[in-house]
Amino acid sequence: MITEEQLQERVAVMARQVVDLVGPQPILVSLLKGAFMFTADLLRELGRIGAKPHLDFMRVSSYGSGTVSSGQVEVLLDIKEDIRGKSVVVVDDILDTGNTLKAVSDLLKSKGASQVRSCMLLDKPARRTADVTPDIVGFEIPDAFVVGYGIDWDNRFRELPYVGVVKE
Ligand code: 5GP
Ligand code: MG
Numbered sequence: 001m002i003t004e005e006q007l008q009e010r011v012a013v014m015a016r017q018v019v020d021l022v023g024p025q026p027i028l029v030s031l032l033k034g035a036f037m038f039t040a041d042l043l044r045e046l047g048r049i050g051a052k053p054h055l056d057f058m059r060v061s062s063y064g065s066g067t068v069s070s071g072q073v074e075v076l077l078d079i080k081e082d083i084r085g086k087s088v089v090v091v092d093d094i095l096d097t098g099n100t101l102k103a104v105s106d107l108l109k110s111k112g113a114s115q116v117r118s119c120m121l122l123d124k125p126a127r128r129t130a131d132v133t134p135d136i137v138g139f140e141i142p143d144a145f146v147v148g149y150g151i152d153w154d155n156r157f158r159e160l161p162y163v164g165v166v167k168e
Contacts, residue, residue, distance in 0.1 A: 002139055002163040007149060010138045011038065014119060015045035017136045021117055022087040024051045028119075029079055029108065031100070032059040034093035037150030037158070038121045038138075042091060056081045060104060073103040084112035093151050095120040095137070098130030105132070122146065122163070139163075 018026050026046070030039040039055070046053045059077035088108055095101055095118075105116045119136040126143045147153045148160030157164070 001141065001144070001146060001165050002149075004161040007138075007162065008041065011041045011121075012045045012048075014136055014138055015042055015049060015051070018042070018046065018053075018089055018119055019049065019051050021135055022089060022115075025053070026051065027054045027056065027081065027083060027086055027088045028091050029083075029088050029104070030055065030057050031090065031092040031104065032057050032077065033158070034151045035091050035121070038093055039091050042119070054081060058104060060100060062099065073100055075107070079108075079111075083108060085114050087115045087117065088113045089135075090116060090118045092118070092120050093149075094122045094124065094146070095132075095134050096124050096127050098128050098132040101134070102130040102132045121149075 028039065030036065043053055043055060056079040057077060058075065058079055060073040060075055062073055090101060090104055092101065101118055108116045117135045120134045121138040123134060123137040123140045124143050125140060144165045145153070146163050147157035147166055148163045150158050152158045153166055
């Protein structure tokens with residue numbers, strides 16, 4: 001769906017958008033595991049343009065089982081940085097229903113962040129149910145199950161340097 005070259009080109013643009021949004025010392029909160037590769041490339045691009053980013057991670061999972069997103073998330077790993085009064089940027093692989101971003105944003109605001117922005121590699125606007133609007137989006141994609149560039153299917157395919165679609 002999206003080639004390695006397209007990803008690299010777009011991520012460089014997104015790094016500039018992050019700096020335009022929150023300035024040259026952004027605090028990135030990257031959501032494990034899916035966003036790890038995107039985050040690494042974004043961080044490198046931020047460095048290339050002279051930014052001084054901080055990086056922290058969260059890992060969350062949707063409550064309940066199955067594929068239906070429940071709207072609540074369980075925090076499996078929380079950030080360690082003090083974000084009181086700071087602008088933070090949530091970095092994630094895919095914005096789907098929006099439940100994850102909504103819940104994580106609310107959590108970061110409750111920790112005292114002055115503003116919580118978002119930088120999402122992929123956006124599936126057709127599937128949105130939560131009331132969230134991303135600040136920075138890499139690619140709008142149709143409602144298909146994608147893998148690669150850090151994104152898995154049952155822990156497979158994260159290593160692919162491109163974003164692909166799983167066919168039955
Ligand atoms: P949301 O809470 O917005 O519905 O969920 C977003 C999360 O769902 C993403 O961070 C990702 O973990 C997962 N997700 C949504 N679409 C896909 C997909 O096409 N492939 C994979 N592997 N995960 C997806
Ligand atoms: Mg995810």
